[in-house]
Amino acid sequence: MRIGLDMMGGDYAPAEAVKGVRLFLDNAAPEVHLVLIGDEQALAPLISDARLDQSRYTVVHSSQVIGMNEHPTKALKEKPQSSISIGFHLLQNKKVDAFISAGNTGAMMVGAIYSIKLIPGVQRPTISTILPREDGSNGLLLDVGINADCKPENLVQFAILGSLYSQYIMGTATPRVGLLNIGEEEGKGNLLAQATYPLLKENALLNFIGNVEGRDIFKETVDVIVCEGFTGNVVLKMAESFHDVAVRRNIKDEYMDRFDHEQYGGTPVLGVAEPVIIGHGIARAEAFKNMIRTAQQMIESKLMDKIRESFVEVAKEN
Structure with missing residues (x-):
């Protein structure tokens, strides 16, 4: 190798x-x-x-x-x-x-x-970020920056790529997939979210459980969260700031330490x-x-x- x-x-x-x-x-x-x-x-x-x-x-x-x-x-x-x-x-x-x-x-x-x-078969590549969760495990969010504007079909492919990465690299047996949205109910969200939901729901390669909200990002609700790169990058940069704030305020917390990007190094181009x-x-x-x-x-x-x-x-x- x-x-x-x-x-x-x-x-x-x-x-x-x-x-x-x-x-x-x-x-x-x-x-x-x-x-x-x-x-x-x-x-x-x-x-x-x-x-x-x-x-x-x-x-x-x-x-x-x-x-x-x-x-x-x-x-x-x-x-x-x-x-x-x-x-x-x-x-x-x-x-x-x-x-x-x-x-x-x-x-x-x-x-x-x-x-x-x-x-x-892949329409666009994607990049992801690790999401530290409160129970000590990690989730995955994608896309986080290279696809600011997407079609529903792109998000479905990101979900497949993220599920495979979660399964074979992160060790999640059957990754649960969620669509980042402003509400849990089907039919919520902007036109992209509304059009993507049924495609995720009917895809046999995915264990899709529905919409997830911002408050679910660092919980154990799902293993893979899908969104377009504009929203994903905002979430990524906000998450990185948690560690920066903790360091500046001299806050010693094991969970906050897990937001240090050094622990993950980089992101694969999936x-x-x-x-x-x-x-x-x-x-x-x-x-x-x-x-x-x-x-x-x-x-x-x-x-x-x-x-x-x-x-x-x-x-x-x-």
């Missing part, structure tokens, strides 16, 4: 990326080999200080970096030797089994869609043909470690194959 990691992406790279690699390798199975993509001159002293086992990683040199504010498509075209461009080249050519970056999100999305391509994970721009060591672990889980569980099989079923029904 070979996992590619952009060592130059993120506000605190490459130092925090190297620390994250060390944290991961300290407890990782020996069959996991990391491909570290970045400037060899910048990486060499950091890797030396970290005393990484040389048998566990390979460095692939990149002479360019795509900045956080660069235009994604233009940057990928004009910087073929950037760490992100090289990462997608390796993934596209089966030199790595997954690719991770905390760099330019737009470039990661463009690379995922146009270099790796969507799984046949719907593309290979495992691609996008990290937070301010990712530090713990986040890098957890992104690598998520990639490992996606590969080991054969999640992409499960998604392909499900969308073959979707095509048959249509």
Whole structure:
């Protein structure tokens, strides 16, 4: 198993990326080999200080970096030797089994869609966020930002993708799906919610239980909550602020600690043909470690194959 990691992406790279690699390798199975993509001159002293086992990683040199504010498509075209461009080249050519970056999100999305391509039948890729729940378990919310405007069919596909991720990565046996809405009753909500509800209800691949409200987001009511990316991103940013407020006010609470994005690292781009994970721009060591672990889980569980099989079923029904 070979996992590619952009060592130059993120506000605190490459130092925090190297620390994250060390944290991961300290407890990782020996069959996991990391491909570290970045400037060899910048990486060499950091890797030396970290005393990484040389048998566990390979460095692939990149002479360019795509900045956080660069235009994604233009940057990928004009910087073929950037760490992100090289990462997608390796993934596209089966030199790595997954690719991770905390760099330019737009470039990661463009690379995922146009270099790796969507799984046949998937209309749009989606990204999700983990929802810490009061009982200690986690739920999933999607989409959280890349699909601000959606059609009902998109939300149904997000529900399928989220259910598969919840089942095979998060370990939920039969994920319960809810539609985020302003009321529990069928027929509530805007035109998108009203049109989506019956499609979710009749889909045989989903364990749909109905509408859920904002007050249910952090409860154990459902395992997967579906919405369009505009609403999802508002919820995500609000949830991230819980931890920030707790830190500023010196509030010590185990539940609030679970809103720290470092615990989850990044989010997979669900719907593309290979495992691609996008990290937070301010990712530090713990986040890098957890992104690598998520990639490992996606590969080991054969999640992409499960998604392909499900969308073959979707095509048959249509």
